[in-house]
Amino acid sequence: MPVTLRRNCRPWQRFTHVRFSMLALSARQMERKSGALILGEPGAVSGGRPPAGASAAGEINRGGGVMRCAVCSGDDELWTPGKSLTEAVELFRRAPGCDMYANLAVFLCAQMLELFACEDSDAEFTRRWNELFAHIEAWYSQRPSEMRSILSQPASTGREASYSSPFPTLLFSNPPAISGNQLYHTAALLMLQKKPRRAVPPPNTRPILWHARRICAISICNTHHGCWTNSVQPLWIAGQVMSHHAEHRAILETYERIERETGWGTDWRANDLKAHWADLDDG
Incomplete structure (x- = not known):
């Protein structure tokens, strides 16, 4: 159900369920989550008021899925x-x-969802796709140092090693970097899947499978609970690209660990992937 943002109210007034969860927060916790709340504030980005805490992607966890869903279903034009x-x-x-x-x-992910839902002509869709994909790729290539990995290693080689560790190692030092990079890979993957025939991506564009493997690697290697709750959907999107049983096993184990350690339900998406993979096997 779409969420309508009212212009003249604070973010926690728009989302009653978020407002009540805020009552249980300490001042320090509220400060940490204000980076997320700014995305529910009409014009806050253009108003130049910087957030006081960590990012929407990294720090909203308990009840934060509500805010993330509201951000994705709200009107992204209200931010700027x-x-x-x-x-x-x-x-x-x-x-x-x-x-x-x-x-x-x-924000770029919200722009992507809006693009996919539009009814533009083929020419206009292609123009907008090229523009948005260029911004998504620029996000990655121009990341500040804090948003880059502190450890990056390719997946293990050899039959036994590749079965036990089918994904690369990708470690980040802070929650905004963890979820920000995972969102980038998710957006790039979905954009490439929806690429118009006449679109011209940059020559150094990575393939869909590369993005999917890094989505999985980020969730496996980085154990911040708030970022884990953000990763349920990206893992499901990436998992649909995977075809090897070792990859399937690693994704399902990650889902199990997320639910076991955070209490955040993941079995519904794990079951969706099992059904998807079974269809592939039957085919």
Whole structure:
């Protein structure tokens, strides 16, 4: 069900379920989550008021799925009213801190969902796809140092090693980097799956499978609970690309660990993937 954002109220007034969860937070916890709440604030990005805490992608966990769903289903134009896509992206880039850079990934994902839902002509869809994909790729290539991995290793080689560790190692030092990079790979994967025939991606564009493998690697290697709850959907999207049984096993084990350690339900998506993989085997 779409969420309608009212313009003249605070974010916790828009989402009653979020408001009540805020009552249980300490001042420090509220500060940490204000980076997420800024995305529910009309015009907050263009108003130049920086968030005080960590990013929407990384730090909202208990009850935070509600805010993430509201952000994705709300009107993304309210964040940067009257701005073109390029102007809006520049506003995010000028904001200080890696938390707002992670919020830019959330914004670009919302732009992607809006693009997929539009009824533009083929020519207009292609134009918008090229523009948005360029911004998504620029997010990755121009990341600040805090958003880059501190350890990156390819997947193990050899038959036994590749079965026990089928994905690369990809470790980040902070929650905004974990979820921001995972959102980037998710957006890039979905954009490539929806690429129009006449679109011209950059020559160094990575393939869909590369993005899918890194989505899985991020969840396996980084155990921040808030980021784990954000990863349920990206893992499901990436899992549909995987064909090897070792990859399937690693994804299902990750889902089990997320639910066991955080209490966040994952079995519904794990079951969806099992059904999808069974269809592939039958085919």
